[in-house]
Amino acid sequence: MRRQTNIVMQYYRQLNRHFGDLHWWPAESPVEVVIGAVLTQNTNWSNVEKAICNLDARGCLRAEAILALPKLELEQLIRPSGYFRLKAARLRRVMEWYSRHEKASPPPFRQVSDQTLREELLGINGVGPETADSILLYALGRPVFVVDTYTRRIAQRHKLLNETQCRDYHELQKYFMERVPPEIALYNQYHALIVATGKHFCGPEPKCAQCPLRRYLPLGTR
DNA sequence: GACCAGGCACATC
DNA sequence: GATGTGCATGGT
Numbered sequence: 001m002r003r004q005t006n007i008v009m010q011y012y013r014q015l016n017r018h019f020g021d022l023h024w025w026p027a028e029s030p031v032e033v034v035i036g037a038v039l040t041q042n043t044n045w046s047n048v049e050k051a052i053c054n055l056d057a058r059g060c061l062r063a064e065a066i067l068a069l070p071k072l073e074l075e076q077l078i079r080p081s082g083y084f085r086l087k088a089a090r091l092r093r094v095m096e097w098y099s100r101h102e103k104a105s106p107p108p109f110r111q112v113s114d115q116t117l118r119e120e121l122l123g124i125n126g127v128g129p130e131t132a133d134s135i136l137l138y139a140l141g142r143p144v145f146v147v148d149t150y151t152r153r154i155a156q157r158h159k160l161l162n163e164t165q166c167r168d169y170h171e172l173q174k175y176f177m178e179r180v181p182p183e184i185a186l187y188n189q190y191h192a193l194i195v196a197t198g199k200h201f202c203g204p205e206p207k208c209a210q211c212p213l214r215r216y217l218p219l220g221t222r
Numbered sequence: 223g224a225c226c227a228g229g230c231a232c233a234t235c
Numbered sequence: 236g237a238t239g240t241g242c243a244t245g246g247t
Contacts (some may be wrong), residue, residue: 001243014223036228037228039227040227040228040229041229041230042228042229042242042243043226043227043228043229043243043244043245044226044227044228044244044245044246045227045228046227046245046246047227047243047244047245048228048247050244051244079243079244080242080243080244080245081243081244082227082242082244082245083229083241083242083243083244084242084243084244085242086230086231086241086242086243087242087243090230125231126229126230126231127229127230128229128230128231129229130228130229130230131229131230134228146228148228148229149227149228149229150228167237183236187231191228194228195228196227198228199227199228
């Protein structure tokens with residue numbers, strides 16, 4: 001366990017040196033993180049940005065404002081993010097959840113445990129473990145490790161866990177949470193670094209020549 | 223024109 | 236329980 005802890009934190013330090021502080025999540029408010037978490041499902045972030053810009057221009061980066069939009073208008077605003085009919089319905093359900101907490105005894109969310117919030121989120125149709133954990137970590141500042149496609153690829157390439165375990169979200173999450181100290185800032189930056197690395201190595205060659213990360217994270221394409 | 227991107231639910235076997 | 240499929244846009 002101790003050696004594995006070192007390996008996982010060694011990756012972190014190496015990536016951190018290369019990419020620096022990534023200041024995730026790119027959003028100006030918690031609710032914008034929540035919106036982005038839904039819209040980014042299986043979608044390039046640049047497409048999500050377009051949708052968020054549309055919502056912003058319409059004054060709809062608030063739960064109540066989104067809930068007040070007619071269904072068709074919401075669909076058109078978020079259209080650039082893809083799966084727009086599906087995501088409009090999902091976004092509304094998540095905004096209903098968010099709005100309920102906003103209206104609850106102030107301050108919002110403060111009295112509710114991480115586990116309860118996670119169960120509530122997973123109970124919403126259209127919210128899976130990655131979306132729930134992204135919301136918990138990046139919008140609500142709860143110490144949960146976010147697992148995504150890139151995390152899975154890294155774990156597979158480096159054989160951190162066996163094939164079956166690598167396919168299981170919670171196995172991967174458990175692996176990292178047992179080896180990375182439970183600090184919000186650390187979990188925040190680590191996931192951001194993993195995504196940055198995934199993007200960096202997407203394609204036959206790393207984006208920069210003679211990439212110093214090559215020997216540490218030989219991700220390659222999927 | 224094919225492939226991919228910061229998933230998820232549902233059907234089928 | 237594992238695997239396949241639909242959902243849709245925009246960049247490379």
